[in-house]
Structures are given as structure tokens and as C-alpha cells.
Amino acid sequence: MPDLQLLRPDHAPALLAFERENRAYFAASIPDRGDDYFARFAERHRALLAEQEAGICYFHVLVGPAGEILGRVNLVDVEDGGADLGYRIAERAAGRGLATRAxxxxxVRAAGTYGLTFLKAAARRDNLASRTVLSRTGFTVVGETLLSGRPGLTYRRPLGDVSRGGAVT
Known part of the structure; x- marks a missing residue:
């Protein structure tokens, strides 16, 4: 079973490989990161670690048994007891429940380790897989939005009862 790890400097090579290998797959459902992201990856990785150190964000990777990265699950814009959740799973690992477990x-970590009381998320209406993950993990729809110009839904999840979220098994 993959291990959910807080992002570290030594994750950079595997993370870059993950992003390159899945670029087209991700671009089918979320905005592409653009060529500059890959050209300046090392600089961007250092900036993410600095944000994490400052407590602004918490970046996580799902690490497989061979050290490969199978997904990312992040908490960004931490403030006032909450954060925005974002995630992406490698194409070769999709459909196995990894996003839901992560x-x-x-x-659980957001409440217990980071002291957060709620999470927010958003998903495009046409992204059934992402909407299903949010529903299965206790998020409820609270509104509508546009994501890259396409209709989406906004979600919220209180963290007072993480038993609905459970732990990775």
C-alpha cells in the first residue's frame, strides 16, 4: 500500500517524473501546468518546501513500494482553521481507491497534526471521479463555481468527526 508522506527535498526527482509521465492525463481534466513549470521545477520545489515550512501549505505525496510517486494530496492556503484540498493520482494508479484512502x-492529519477544523475543495461537474472521492470522504456540496471556465462545485468538510474520513488502510 502506498505511503502518504509530507513532501521533502529528496522527493524532487520522483515528483518531476510523476508530473512528466502524467502531464497529458492530468491536462484532460485540470489545467496544464505549462512548460515553465517543468523548466523551473527545482526552483518551484524549493518554493513549495518554504511555504510548507512557513505553515502556509502542507504538500503530500503517495509513495509506492519502489519509491515512485503515485499521487499528490495537498492542503493549500491554510488560514483561519481551514485549507483548500487538492489531489491528483497517476494514470496507472487511478481507479484503485488511492485518492479516497489518501x-x-x-x-485525519489535517485535524490531528495540523490543527485544522475544516477543509474546502472544488471539482468540475464533468470530473465524476473527483466528485466521487469528495463525496466518499465526507465533503458536501456548498456551492457552484467556474474552474478554468467550466462549471464546477465547491465542497466543504468539517473535521470535528474524522471518523467519517478514517485512515489509509
Missing amino acids: VRELC
Whole structure:
């Protein structure tokens, strides 16, 4: 079973490989990161670690048995007891429940380790997989939004009862 780990400097090579290998797959459902992201990856990785050190964000990777990264699950814009949740799973690992298990584990960490009381998320209406993960992990729809110009839904999840989220098993 993959291990959910807080992002570290030594994750950089595997993370870059993950992003490159899945670029087209991700771009089918979320905005592409653009060529500059890959050209300046090392600089961006250092900046993410600095944000994490400052407590602004918490970045996590799902690490497989061979050290490969199978997904990312992040909490960004931490403030006032909450944060925005975002995640992406490698194409070769999709459909196996990894996102659901990782989001459940992150809900537990968000409450217990990071002291958060709620999480927010958003998903495009046409992204059934992401909407299903959010529903299965205790998020409820609270509104509508546009994501890259396409209709989406906003979600919220209180963290007072992380038992609905459970832990990665």
C-alpha cells in the first residue's frame, strides 16, 4: 500500500517524473501546468518546501513500494482553521481507491497534526471521479463555481468527526 508522506527535498526527482509521465492525463481534466513549470521545477520545489515550512501549505505525496510517486494530496492556503484540498493520482494508479484512502488519511492529519477544523475543495461537474472521492470522504456540496471556465462545485468538510474520513488502510 502506498505511503502518504509530507513532501521533502529528496522527493524532487520522483515528483518531476510523476508530473512528466502524467502531464497529458492530468491536462484532460485540470489545467496544464505549462512548460515553465517543468523548466523551473527545482526552483518551484524549493518554493513549495518554504511555504510548507512557513505553515502556509502542507504538500503530500503517495509513495509506492519502489519509491515512485503515485499521487499528490495537498492542503493549500491554510488560514483561519481551514485549507483548500487538492489531489491528483497517476494514470496507472487511478481507479484503485488511492485518492479516497489518501484524502481520508489527510483529513485525519489535517485535524490531528495540523490543527485544522475544516477543509474546502472544488471539482468540475464533468470530473465524476473527483466528485466521487469528495463525496466518499465526507465533503458536501456548498456551492457552484467556474474552474478554468467550466462549471464546477465547491465542497466543504468539517473535521470535528474524522471518523467519517478514517485512515489509509
